[in-house]
Amino acid sequence: MAAAAVGASFNHVARESSDVDRLAHFYQDIFGFERIESPKFEFKVIWLRQSPSFCLHLIERDPTTKLPEAPWSAASDAVADPNKLFRGHHLCFTVSNFDHFVTAIKAKGIQTHERTQPNGKTKQVFFFDPDGNGLEVASSE
Numbered sequence: 577m578a579a580a581a582v583g584a585s586f587n588h589v590a591r592e593s594s595d596v597d598r599l600a601h602f603y604q605d606i607f608g609f610e611r612i613e614s615p616k617f618e619f620k621v622i623w624l625r626q627s628p629s630f631c632l633h634l635i636e637r638d639p640t641t642k643l644p645e646a647p648w649s650a651a652s653d654a655v656a657d658p659n660k661l662f663r664g665h666h667l668c669f670t671v672s673n674f675d676h677f678v679t680a681i682k683a684k685g686i687q688t689h690e691r692t693q694p695n696g697k698t699k700q701v702f703f704f705d706p707d708g709n710g711l712e713v714a715s716s717e
Contacts, residue, residue, distance in 0.1 A: 588631035658689035658702040666710030674715035
């Protein structure tokens with residue numbers, strides 16, 4: 577069976593935030609995203625790019641929305657526990673300086689959970705951005 581989409585490629589991930597400036601600073605500081613030109617809407621947006629083509633669109637949160645701000649905020653009994661992130665609801669980045677990266681984010685006071693994939697080769701660290709969105713960073717083998 578042929579796919580419905582022809583020539584599909586990944587474009588961007590969007591995150592709503594009540595503080596897009598804070599969130600943009602986090603992704604620029606931690607992952608080296610660059611701020612790129614953003615369109616002018618009736619709400620604040622910041623577009624970030626990590627070369628060559630991965631983009632984040634940070635969008636001012638609509639205060640009337642009923643959607644949770646992040647996966648862990650969807651349930652009243654949920655907690656921001658990076659130990660639970662490895663199953664889902666996260667974005668993953670790969671870095672070539674894994675051990676240095678983990679040391680650097682811990683020095684910034686970011687709570688993490690580390691594990692190694694069952695193959696014993698790929699190390700992983702899980703944590704949250706300032707809005708509670710799950711993140712994973714994996715070592716390059």
